[in-house]
Amino acid sequence: MQPVWGWFRWLYDTTGINLTIFYDAFDRSRFASGFWTTVRLSLICIGASIAIGILGALIQTTRLRVARAVVDGYVQAFRNTPPLVQLYFFFFGLNAVLGTLPSRPSLSNVVWAIVSLSLFAGAFNVEIFRSGIEAVPRNTIEAAESLGFSRLQTYFRVVFPLAFRISLPALNNNLVNLVKTTTLAYAIAVPEMLYVSSQIWSDELNVTAMMNVLLICYFFLVGVLVFAMDRLERALKVPGFGA
Amino acid sequence: MSGSAPIDRVLPVLLPAAARTLREAQYERRSGVPTLRLKLSHGVALLVAFALACGIAQAQAGSHSPSILATIWKWTPLLARGFVFNLAISFVAMASGTLAGFFLGFTYISLLPPVRRAGWLVTNFFRNAPWLVLLFYCMFLLPFQVSVFGTTIPIPDWTKATLGLALPVMANVAEVVRGAMQSIPTTQWEAAASLAFNRRQTLWRIIVPQCIKRMLPPWMNLYAILTMSTVLASIVGVNEMMTLTQRALSAEGRAELLLPFYGYVLLWFFVYCYPIARWTIRMEARYAVVQ
Numbered sequence: 241m242q243p244v245w246g247w248f249r250w251l252y253d254t255t256g257i258n259l260t261i262f263y264d265a266f267d268r269s270r271f272a273s274g275f276w277t278t279v280r281l282s283l284i285c286i287g288a289s290i291a292i293g294i295l296g297a298l299i300q301t302t303r304l305r306v307a308r309a310v311v312d313g314y315v316q317a318f319r320n321t322p323p324l325v326q327l328y329f330f331f332f333g334l335n336a337v338l339g340t341l342p343s344r345p346s347l348s349n350v351v352w353a354i355v356s357l358s359l360f361a362g363a364f365n366v367e368i369f370r371s372g373i374e375a376v377p378r379n380t381i382e383a384a385e386s387l388g389f390s391r392l393q394t395y396f397r398v399v400f401p402l403a404f405r406i407s408l409p410a411l412n413n414n415l416v417n418l419v420k421t422t423t424l425a426y427a428i429a430v431p432e433m434l435y436v437s438s439q440i441w442s443d444e445l446n447v448t449a450m451m452n453v454l455l456i457c458y459f460f461l462v463g464v465l466v467f468a469m470d471r472l473e474r475a476l477k478v479p480g481f482g483a
Numbered sequence: 484m485s486g487s488a489p490i491d492r493v494l495p496v497l498l499p500a501a502a503r504t505l506r507e508a509q510y511e512r513r514s515g516v517p518t519l520r521l522k523l524s525h526g527v528a529l530l531v532a533f534a535l536a537c538g539i540a541q542a543q544a545g546s547h548s549p550s551i552l553a554t555i556w557k558w559t560p561l562l563a564r565g566f567v568f569n570l571a572i573s574f575v576a577m578a579s580g581t582l583a584g585f586f587l588g589f590t591y592i593s594l595l596p597p598v599r600r601a602g603w604l605v606t607n608f609f610r611n612a613p614w615l616v617l618l619f620y621c622m623f624l625l626p627f628q629v630s631v632f633g634t635t636i637p638i639p640d641w642t643k644a645t646l647g648l649a650l651p652v653m654a655n656v657a658e659v660v661r662g663a664m665q666s667i668p669t670t671q672w673e674a675a676a677s678l679a680f681n682r683r684q685t686l687w688r689i690i691v692p693q694c695i696k697r698m699l700p701p702w703m704n705l706y707a708i709l710t711m712s713t714v715l716a717s718i719v720g721v722n723e724m725m726t727l728t729q730r731a732l733s734a735e736g737r738a739e740l741l742l743p744f745y746g747y748v749l750l751w752f753f754v755y756c757y758p759i760a761r762w763t764i765r766m767e768a769r770y771a772v773v774q
Contacts, residue, residue, distance in 0.1 A: 313528070319517070320525055321749060322711045324718075324725075333742055364517060371507075409508035417517065420613040427718050434616060447623045455612050455620070462611040 258446040261453065267440050274436025275457065281353065281432055282419045282461070288358035289418065290411075293365025297403075298395055300370050311366065318363030323356070323421050330356040331428045353425040361418040368410040372403030405476045412469040416462055423458075433457060510701070516655065516708040521760035526753050533746035540739040551743050558731045558744075565724035566751055568641065569713040572723065575645045576713075577706050580652025587653060588660025589686075602657070609654030615715055621647030622719045641723075644716040652709055659701045663694035700767040707759045711752060724748055 248262035261271040296311045318326065331352045338345055347355075376399050384398040426434045433454065441450040511518060537551045544551065590602025609617070621643045628637045667690055675685040717725035728744050 316522075316525055317528070320519065320521055322714060322752075324714055325745065325749060329745065333745070336738065336741070406505070409505055410511065413508060413512050414517070416611070420611075423613040423615040426615065434613075434619070438619070441623075451616075451620050451624060454616055455608075458612055458616060459608060 258444060258449050259453065260444045260446060261440065261450075264444075267444065270436050270440060271433075274431060274433040277350075277431055277436075278422055278433040278461070281350075281357070281422050281425065281430070282465075284354055285357045285361060285418055285422065286415055288354065289361035289365050289415075292358060292362030293369045294400065296362065296366030297369035297373055300366070301373060301395065301399075314359075315363045315366050318360055319367070323360045324424050324427060326360055327353065327356045327424055327428060349425075349428045350430050353422075353428060353430045357418065357421060357425070360421065361414060364414045364417075365411065368407045368414060369400075369403055371410075372405075372407035373399055375406045376402045408469070408473045408476065412466070412473065415469065416465060419462055419465055420458070516705055518704055519707045519756065519760045520764070521753070521757045523757070526750075526757060529746070529750055529753055533743065533750055536742040536746045540743050543739040544737065548737065551740065554735065554737075554740060555743060555747055561727055561731065562724055562748070562751070565722065565727035568721070568723045569710065569716075570755075572641060572645050572648065572713045572716060572721075573706070573710045576648040576652055577709055579646075580649040581656050581702070583649070584653040584656025585660055587657035588664070591657075591661040592664060592686075606654050606657045606661070609650050610658060612651070614648070614651050614712055615718065617650045618644060618647035618715055618719060621650070640719070641716070641721045644719060644721045648709060648712065648715075652705065655705055656702065659698050659705070660694065662701075663697040664690065666697060667693055696770045699770065700763050703759055703763040703766070707756045707763070710756060710759075724751070 245263045245268075248259050252258045252263070260267040262268060296315070299307050299311045302308070331349060335347065335352060338347070380402070381394060381399060384394040389397065422432060423434045425432050426438070429435065437450045437454050441447045444450075507518075537555075540551045549557075587602055587606060590598050593599050593602065622640065625638060625643045625646070627640075628635050630636070671689060671693070672685060675689045680689065713723060714725040716723050717729070720726065725748065728748055732740055732744055
């Protein structure tokens with residue numbers, strides 16, 4: 241790899257484009273760790289938010305009125321407030337409240353970012369999966385019941401696989417939005433890509449170059465996600481549905 | 484559902500709801516931001532939460548310190564000034580973003596392939612970049628003053644923040660324009676051509692007026708989202724409502740004020756965004772294109 245790094249130093253010497261993240265070992269490791277933090281944060285939040293969505297949508301199909309109301313309240317609260325406010329609420333509000341408890345449980349800012357972002361995207365996912373479930377024909381569910389499936393079996397083996405496919409386009413939108421929202425973790429000093437980059441550019445004074453690197457990196461990440469989701473959408477396509 | 488090849492006509496129709504879900508997803512993908520669906524009950528819930536937070540804070544506060552509501556009232560003029568700033572940022576960003584986005588959207592029907600491709604690239608680049616990154620981009624890369632013919636014009640940081648927010652607005656508006664143009668039947672263009680309209684006349688007198696109606700609901704939704712996003716400017720240190728709230732909190736130095744103050748800020752934003760969200764839904768129903 242040495243020639244590659246050397247080339248970036250040459251680039252700096254000849255053009256003044258200072259990409260320290262390539263030729264400086266310290267910056268390289270800093271930026272790489274920031275990049276992976278963003279990737280990990282995105283992946284964990286995607287997984288957790290989908291789990292929240294599946295669970296929430298399941299609860300909304302049950303007959304437990306109180307549980308339904310709780311899920312509905314959660315969805316409405318998280319759908320309609322800015323994610324930055326949610327993040328502040330968890331990190332500054334709830335964290336402080338937890339600190340007053342006798343056992344003093346202390347959660348790191350990374351954990352709070354994961355919790356907050358997962359709940360934010362999860363609220364949208366509940367709605368997305370719920371409308372997917374609504375679209376499953378009533379007689380399919382009746383057919384499953386007549387074959388002796390229990391409620392849970394019907395949900396996980398019949399209803400949800402269909403609903404998931406129907407929800408994919410909307411889910412795709414939401415997950416892209418989630419990856420973009422991970423930048424907000426900057427506000428509570430989670431060392432993700434934006435935060436690390438801001439440290440690098442204040443040390444090296446290469447704001448322009450780092451900004452462009454940052455934009456390209458996010459463009460790449462979102463592009464990979466969109467590509468993967470499109471492939472998934474095509475692979476899982478319900479025959480005879482949609483264009 | 485695992486085999487795919489032989490079952491070509493399994494489930495020929497799912498419920499119409501499936502088609503609706505798909506349509507909504509496409510609509511959201513086009514408008515680029517989630518649709519805001521505020522209801523009056525949200526406001527009531529917010530008010531209750533605010534009252535509850537105030538009550539708890541009052542109970543936590545010592546008897547010698549001034550009451551929570553009085554403290555909030557004391558800071559209200561300052562916070563209101565911050566909120567006006569939020570609105571100013573949202574107005575200017577929306578206006579400039581719309582203007583630029585409108586013309587960026589036009590590149591979609593350009594007769595020159597390079598213009599079309601460049602327009603597509605710019606639109607998708609700014610649509611897929613996180614808003615916060617674009618905000619940083621403008622905050623740090625624009626100079627704090629420019630000199631034109633010897634006179635120095637300072638650029639205050641809120642202008643830069645406004646531009647930073649205008650960029651994603653531009654890309655989203657461009658996509659909305661694109662979608663509206665796509666939804667106009669080709670026959671409209673052909674009919675105009677047969678009536679001897681030239682291309683520019685067709686565009687301005689026939690296509691754009693029809694597009695405006697279809698664009699209004701997603702455009703207003705975008706505005707509501709943008710208004711909520713102006714608090715992002717607090718991260719880069721613009722003196723808007725969120726920044727001033729944090730300053731007020733640190734000036735008071737009372738931990739119990741945190742939740743009531745943030746609840747208060749949320750209420751302000753709700754009161755402003757609620758009518759917009761309601762109006763958007765009404766317009767959607769009115770201008771819905773029957774398919």
